[in-house]
Amino acid sequence: GDSVTQMEGPVTLSEEAFLTINCTYTATGYPSLFWYVQYPGEGLQLLLKATKADDKGSNKGFEATYRKETTSFHLEKGSVQVSDSAVYFCALSDRGAQKLVFGQGTRLTINP
Amino acid sequence: GAVVSQHPSWVICKSGTSVKIECRSLDFQATTMFWYRQFPKQSLMLMATSNEGSKATYEQGVEKDKFLINHASLTLSTLTVTSAHPEDSSFYICSANLPGGLEAFFGQGTRLTVV
Numbered sequence: 001g002d003s004v005t006q007m008e009g010p011v012t013l014s015e016e017a018f019l020t021i022n023c024t025y026t027a028t029g030y031p032s033l034f035w036y037v038q039y040p041g042e043g044l045q046l047l048l049k050a051t052k053a054d055d056k057g058s059n060k061g062f063e064a065t066y067r068k069e070t071t072s073f074h075l076e077k078g079s080v081q082v083s084d085s086a087v088y089f090c091a092l093s094d095r096g097a098q099k100l101v102f103g104q105g106t107r108l109t110i111n112p
Numbered sequence: 113g114a115v116v117s118q119h120p121s122w123v124i125c126k127s128g129t130s131v132k133i134e135c136r137s138l139d140f141q142a143t144t145m146f147w148y149r150q151f152p153k154q155s156l157m158l159m160a161t162s163n164e165g166s167k168a169t170y171e172q173g174v175e176k177d178k179f180l181i182n183h184a185s186l187t188l189s190t191l192t193v194t195s196a197h198p199e200d201s202s203f204y205i206c207s208a209n210l211p212g213g214l215e216a217f218f219g220q221g222t223r224l225t226v227v
Contacts, residue, residue, distance in 0.1 A: 032214055044218040051214065089156070098209045099146050100216060104155040
C-alpha cells in the first residue's frame with residue numbers, strides 16, 4: 001500500500017537557520033502530496049501542496065517540489081523563525097481520493 | 113477557509129464505558145468525513161471514512177463494532193468508542209474536504225484517556 005517516510009525528529013535549529021525536512025513516498029498511482037503543520041494547541045492545517053510531478057508548492061516561505069524520479073517532497077525554508085516551531089506532517093492522497101496517508105511527523109523547535 | 117469543529121477536546125472515561133466524539137463541518141456540507149487516530153510520537157492513521165447516509169468504510173484492522181461511526185447529516189459525524197479499554201487511549205482527529213477539494217480541514221482533535 002501507499003506509505004510516507006519522513007525525517008525523524010525532533011529537529012532543533014536557531015533562528016534564521018536553513019531548514020530541510022525530508023519526505024519520501026511510495027504509491028501505486030500518481031498521488032497528490034501535502035505538507036501539514038500542527039502548531040502547539042491547534043489542529044492540523046495545510047501548509048502547501050503539489051498535485052503533479054515538478055510542481056512546487058510554497059507558502060509562508062516554505063517550499064517543496066514534487067520529485068517523481070526520487071519519489072520525494074522535501075520541505076525547505078531559507079530562514080526559520082521562532083514562530084515556525086510546530087510539528088510538520090508529510091502526506092499523500094491517491095488521485096481521486098481525499099483520505100490521507102501521513103508520515104510520522106517531525107517536531108521542529110526554533111530557538112531565538 | 114472551511115472550519116471543522118471537534119468535541120470534546122479531551123475526555124477521561126472508565127474502562128467499560130462508551131464515549132462519543134463529534135465532528136462538525138461548521139460552514140460547509142461534507143458528504144464524507146475521515147477519522148484518524150494518533151498514537152504518541154507516531155503518525156496519524158486513518159481509521160475509517162464516514163459517509164453521509166450510508167455505512168462507514170473501515171480500514172483494515174479497525175474493529176467496526178468497537179468504533180461506531182454515524183454520519184447522520186451533511187455536517188455531523190460521530191465516533192463512538194464502545195466498551196473502552198486503556199489501550200483505546202489515544203488522540204482522535206477528524207477531517208473533511210470541501211466538495212471536490214484536495215485540502216483536508218481538520219478538527220482540533222480529542223484526547224481520550226481510559227482509566
